[in-house]
Amino acid sequence: MxxxxxxxxxxxxxxxxxxxxxxPPFAAIxxxxxxxxFEQAMRAHRAELAAIxxxxxxxxxxxxxxxxxxxxxxxxxxAAVFHTLAASAAGPELLAAQRRLAAPLAAHYHAVxxxxxxxxxxxxxHARRHELALAPEALxxxxxxxxxxxxxxxxxxxxxxxxxxxxVEELAQATTRFAQNVLHDESSWQLALAxxxxxxxxxxxxxxxxxxxxxxxxxxxHAITLARSLVVPFLTFSERRDLRERAWRAWTGxxxxxxxxxxxxxxxxxxxxxxxxxxLHGQACYADHVLADTMAGSREAVxxxxxxxxxxxxxxxxxxxxxxxxxxxxxxxxxxIEPWDWxxxxxxxxxxxxxLDDDELRxxxxxxxxxxxxxxxxxxxxxxxxRARADxxxxxxxxxxxxxxxxxxxxxxxxLQDNFARADKRSxxxxxALRWQHRNGADGAACLPVVLNNNNFxxxxxxxxxxxxxxxxxxxxxxxxxxxxxxxxxxxYQRLSGTQVLRDFVELxxxxxxxxxxxxxxxxxxARHWQTGAPIPDALIERLRLARRFNxxxxxxxxxxxxxxxxxxxxxxxxxxxxxxxxxxxELLVARGLPRGxxxxxxxxxxxxLFAGSGYAAGYYVYLWAEVLDxxxxxxxxxxxxxxxxxxxxxLRRHVYAVGNSVxxxxxxxxxxxxxxxxxxxxxxxxxxxxxxxxVLQPPA
Numbered sequence: 121m122x123x124x125x126x127x128x129x130x131x132x133x134x135x136x137x138x139x140x141x142x143x144p145p146f147a148a149i150x151x152x153x154x155x156x157x158f159e160q161a162m163r164a165h166r167a168e169l170a171a172i173x174x175x176x177x178x179x180x181x182x183x184x185x186x187x188x189x190x191x192x193x194x195x196x197x198x199a200a201v202f203h204t205l206a207a208s209a210a211g212p213e214l215l216a217a218q219r220r221l222a223a224p225l226a227a228h229y230h231a232v233x234x235x236x237x238x239x240x241x242x243x244x245x246h247a248r249r250h251e252l253a254l255a256p257e258a259l260x261x262x263x264x265x266x267x268x269x270x271x272x273x274x275x276x277x278x279x280x281x282x283x284x285x286x287x288v289e290e291l292a293q294a295t296t297r298f299a300q301n302v303l304h305d306e307s308s309w310q311l312a313l314a315x316x317x318x319x320x321x322x323x324x325x326x327x328x329x330x331x332x333x334x335x336x337x338x339x340x341x342h343a344i345t346l347a348r349s350l351v352v353p354f355l356t357f358s359e360r361r362d363l364r365e366r367a368w369r370a371w372t373g374x375x376x377x378x379x380x381x382x383x384x385x386x387x388x389x390x391x392x393x394x395x396x397x398x399x400l401h402g403q404a405c406y407a408d409h410v411l412a413d414t415m416a417g418s419r420e421a422v423x424x425x426x427x428x429x430x431x432x433x434x435x436x437x438x439x440x441x442x443x444x445x446x447x448x449x450x451x452x453x454x455x456x457i458e459p460w461d462w463x464x465x466x467x468x469x470x471x472x473x474x475x476l477d478d479d480e481l482r483x484x485x486x487x488x489x490x491x492x493x494x495x496x497x498x499x500x501x502x503x504x505x506x507r508a509r510a511d512x513x514x515x516x517x518x519x520x521x522x523x524x525x526x527x528x529x530x531x532x533x534x535x536l537q538d539n540f541a542r543a544d545k546r547s548x549x550x551x552x553a554l555r556w557q558h559r560n561g562a563d564g565a566a567c568l569p570v571v572l573n574n575n576n577f578x579x580x581x582x583x584x585x586x587x588x589x590x591x592x593x594x595x596x597x598x599x600x601x602x603x604x605x606x607x608x609x610x611x612x613y614q615r616l617s618g619t620q621v622l623r624d625f626v627e628l629x630x631x632x633x634x635x636x637x638x639x640x641x642x643x644x645x646x647a648r649h650w651q652t653g654a655p656i657p658d659a660l661i662e663r664l665r666l667a668r669r670f671n672x673x674x675x676x677x678x679x680x681x682x683x684x685x686x687x688x689x690x691x692x693x694x695x696x697x698x699x700x701x702x703x704x705x706x707e708l709l710v711a712r713g714l715p716r717g718x719x720x721x722x723x724x725x726x727x728x729x730l731f732a733g734s735g736y737a738a739g740y741y742v743y744l745w746a747e748v749l750d751x752x753x754x755x756x757x758x759x760x761x762x763x764x765x766x767x768x769x770x771x772l773r774r775h776v777y778a779v780g781n782s783v784x785x786x787x788x789x790x791x792x793x794x795x796x797x798x799x800x801x802x803x804x805x806x807x808x809x810x811x812x813x814x815x816v817l818q819p820p821a
Contacts, residue, residue, distance in 0.1 A: 133157035133198050139513050141523075141534050141568065144201045144554065146515040151213035154202050158221060161195035162228045168192065169238055179241035181254060185262055188242070189560050189613045192232075199225070200554045207552075208538055208545050208574055209516050210303070218296055226292030230285050233272030242266055243274075257782040261613045264781060268615075271413065276400065284400050287393050291734070294390045299546065299732035301381040305374040306346045307543045310334075311354075311367055313342040321359035323479040325587045326350075329578035336579075337543070346371055347541035348548070349578040349592060356463040357478070368460035375725035376702060383725045384701055390731050391689060391697040399695075407690040410738040415624045415745065415785055422687060422741045428799065429744065430680050430712070432808035436673025437715050443469050457717040466671050474667040481664075482587040484647040484656045487539060487577065490593045490637075493646035494600045497636045501769040502608060502777070503527035506535060518542070518579075524607055533557065533569040533607045539596070540586075541576040548728065549575045549595050551602035551619065551630075558614040569618065571606040573599045585650045590664070594634050601633030602626075608777040616781040623739045625785035627746030628753070629777055635754045638668070639763045669807035674718060676806055681709055681720035683741045686730055690738035701725065744802075751801035753793055 132148035134157050139145065168191040175183040206218045232238070245252070246266040249259060273284040312334070313319050319327060319342060327342060329350060334343035344354045344367055351371050358364050375383030391406075398409040407419050416422050444457055444465040457465065470476050498504045505525045512521035518540045524532040536554070541547075550573075557569035575596055580586040588596070605626075606618035619626050636642050640661050647656035688708055689697070698704035705724050714720070722729065722740075729736035736742065753772070757763050775783075775792040783791075790796060803809045 131157050131160075133201065134160060134194075137197075140509070140511070141570065142555075143513050143521075143534065143570065144197075144515075146201075146513045149201065149205075151211065151217050154198070154214075154217050155221065157198050158195070158202075158225065161192075161198050162224075165192040165195045165228070165232070169232060169235065173235075173237040173241065175241075179245050181245065181252060181258060181262070184241045184245060185258070185265060186560060186613070188238070188265065189261065189558075189615050190562070197555065200552070204552060204554060204572060205515060207550070209542075210544050210546075215300055215303075219293070219300070222292040222296040223289040226289045227285065230272065230288040233269050234274050234276065234281065234285070236274075239269050239274040242269060257612055257616065260782050260784075261616055265615060267413065271401070271409075273400070280400055284397065287397050287400075291390060291393050291397075294386055294393065295731060295733050298375075298383055298386045298390065299728060301383045301386065302374055302726050302728055302732070303546050304381045305377060305726070306547050309346055309370050310337060310339070311344040311363065311370070312339055313344065313363075318342075318360060318363060321357045322354070323357055323477075323482075325479060325482045326353045326357060328581050328584055330354075332579050332581045333541075335581070345541070346374065346547065347576050347578060349541060349576055349589075352463070352591075353478070353589065355460060356467045358464070361461065361464075364460040364464065365458070372459070372719065372723055375723075383731070387701055387724055387731050388697045391692075392695065394690065394734075394737065395692070395695050395697075405691050405693055407687060407738040410690070414622055414739070414742075416741070419687065419691060422745075425744060425748070425799075426680055426683060426687070426741060429676060429803075429806075429808065430684070432803065433673050433676035433680060433806075434713060434715065436808060437677050437718060438673075440466070440671060440673050441715070441717075443473075447472065459717055459719040462674060462717050462719075466674065470667060470670055474663050474670065476660075476663055476667055478589060480660070481590060483649050483651065484643075484660075485588040485590065485593050486650040487586040487588055489646050489648060489650075490588055490596055491537070491539075493593075493637065493642055494597055496646065497597075497633070497642060498600070498604060500764045501636075502604070502773050504532060504604075504607070516542075531568060533571060535603060535607060536570070536572040537575075538572065539575045539577050540579045545574070545576065546728070547576055549573075549599050551599050551606065553606050553618060556614050556617040556620070557606070557609040557611065558617050559612045560614060567614075569606050569609060571603045571618075573603050575599060587650065590637075593637050597634045597637045598630045601630035604633065605629040605777055608773060609780045610778040611780045611782045613782075618780055621781045622785050623735065624742040624745040625749075625788075627743050628749045628789070631743070631746050632750035632753050632772075632776075635750070635757075636763060638664070640665075641763060669805075672806045672808070676808065677715065677718050678721045679743065681712070681714050681718075682722045682727070683744065684712055685709065685720065685724060686727070686736075686740040687738060689724060690730075747805075748799050748802045749789055749797050751805045752797040752799075753789070755801045756793060 131153050132145045133153050137144060172184060172187050172191065206214055242265060245262060249262055254262065273281065276284050313330060322330070330342035330344055333345050333350060334341055337343060344350050351367055354367055355364055394406040398406040401409050403409040411418055411422065441457065444462070447465050447468050495506045503526055506522040509521050509523050512534070514521055514536060516538065519536055519538045522535040522537070524535050526532050552572050554570040554572060555567060557567060559566045561567050577586055577588060577592055602619055609618040611617050643656050643661050648654060685705055685708060701724055709720065724730070729740055756768055757765055760768055771792045775788050779788050
């Protein structure tokens with residue numbers, strides 16, 4: 121083409137990805153590339169599926185199931201980049217594209233899983249699955265894929281089929297809107313701290329983070345945003361009760377502000393659609409539909425676990441409240457503890473009784489050292505080595521890319537870590553994959569995983585370190601545990617890879633990995649003062665050990681209250697949700713005995729686990745379910761007397777981290793532990809056993 125007719129731009133999402141490890145060409149990708157790329161990739165996917173349908177009869181495993189697992193790889197890689205950027209680096213143009221694409225993408229995937237001719241082949245294979253002499257993983261793929269189709273509505277016909285398709289599209293639009301509304305409320309609010317009086321009580325580390333947050337938003341002085349790493353410490357340390365109340369109301373009021381970003385009606389729309397979806401599947405409520413494909417299996421099983429913990433946690437909160445009131449009276453403060461007070465007075469009690477001060481702890485947890493600790497634990501347990509690669513493409517300067525190798529030097533995959541809060545990044549912490557591990561590529565080619573961790577830590581000022589709280593460090597280890605689940609996957613089929621497991625098993629690899637950050641051996645090696653390099657003193661480690669159960673009643677009640685609300689709202693039998701969802705939530709928790717001043721982790725109107733997608737809807741209980749597994753599982757290392765016991769680590773790798781969804785999770789856990797799990801280690805870990813409660817609540821001598 122001559123200069124008067126220039127070559128049109130090549131869409132980088134559709135061209136060859138020539139970077140090392142075939143990473144996306146992030147620097148070349150613009151928001152306007154996604155819609156045409158998705159259109160072309162969806163057409164290609166439909167053509168691949170048509171070829172499967174046209175294959176020989178009767179259907180075989182390779183020409184149907186293995187081929188279906190391979191289909192849509194271009195679409196999958198574009199979607200992975202799109203959802204990563206929408207969550208972590210979302211400008212207005214990309215958010216607008218996300219809204220436009222929500223329904224077409226949902227319609228495409230729904231059409232795939234309700235394709236009558238395609239399902240007929242899979243259904244025929246499933247009917248004679250025991251005659252096919254399939255390997256165990258191949259049989260698992262057949263059973264899981266068949267169930268995917270059935271749960272997506274493949275058996276529906278006529279009006280039910282058409283209505284289900286419309287529900288799926290409407291849900292995609294509504295959940296996208298819900299997430300964007302929360303992002304708006306989080307990114308548009310800040311509390312400017314104008315003078316020393318408004319900074320009263322804030323430790324130096326929090327002042328530095330607030331100064332950096334203000335600078336990033338073009339403000340002078342200091343600012344508190346709704347990033348968890350800023351607002352929770354502010355509620356913990358600020359001596360200004362009036363400012364704590366303002367921050368608390370903004371934080372808990374996300375999604376409840378009248379106007380264009382109000383989530384109250386959006387959540388009701390989602391609930392209405394989910395109920396209708398469940399009824400189409402023959403279930404009384406959405407919770408029944410979800411739990412049919414979980415380890416728990418039923419609402420009764422979930423209720424049994426929550427009811428085991430809830431009254432114990434309430435009793436612990438009563439004892440904790442007595443300590444807090446004693447501290448308030450000693451300070452000359454009368455009246456009730458309000459929700460914006462609890463963390464402040466709990467920190468005062470912690471300092472008095474356990475001599476723990478956040479400013480004393482944080483200098484031992486600079487972000488690079490916590491990252492190094494996580495990598496070191498992964499190396500000692502599983503033989504992984506992480507090497508930073510500045511030459512690999514990333515989507516933001518905050519992101520660090522690592523090449524991951526095994527003990528024998530073989531490349532395992534790529535790990536991307538994005539640790540800092542930003543205005544264009546959603547809150548929370550999460551793991552996702554830009555590419556899943558599998559061995560089902562063209563001609564049997566293996567595919568290395570590309571795994572991403574996101575955190576939302578408050579960045580230190582230029583030239584100053586980012587110092588983490590112990591809770592922040594646990595969060596980093598938690599998400600890294602998910603990352604290891606993706607990196608250590610060793611399966612044949614993409615559908616069964618990594619974290620694509622039953623929802624109440626997915627938190628086990630992440631939660632069990634949290635234990636290592638609290639191990640004295642790990643702390644002595646990695647918790648070193650950022651200025652002096654001195655290791656954390658043994659006396660401070662001992663104080664951490666003694667305090668580890670303090671305030672666990674409060675934390676357990678807050679979590680369990682959110683899990684109860686989730687299960688209750690998705691168990692409603694009526695088609696129409698409560699007219700005032702916030703009032704219904706409040707009445708529910710009063711009836712269940714939620715103590716005054718405690719609150720809940722997430723209120724329904726900003727509960728992104730439930731309403732920004734379907735992944736944890738009727739499933740927030742899974743963190744507690746998985747904690748039963750992780751507490752029981754880590755006890756094996758305690759019994760062995762070595763947190764890096766080689767034989768146990770190998771069993772954990774082989775039976776938990778490596779198997780993905782290729783093995784039924786109950787069997788996978790039993791293969792690691794040698795038996796079914798016990799709930800007692802969880803109750804002991806949280807200090808909720810009656811015979812240990814007195815020890816938990818009595819300060820050390």
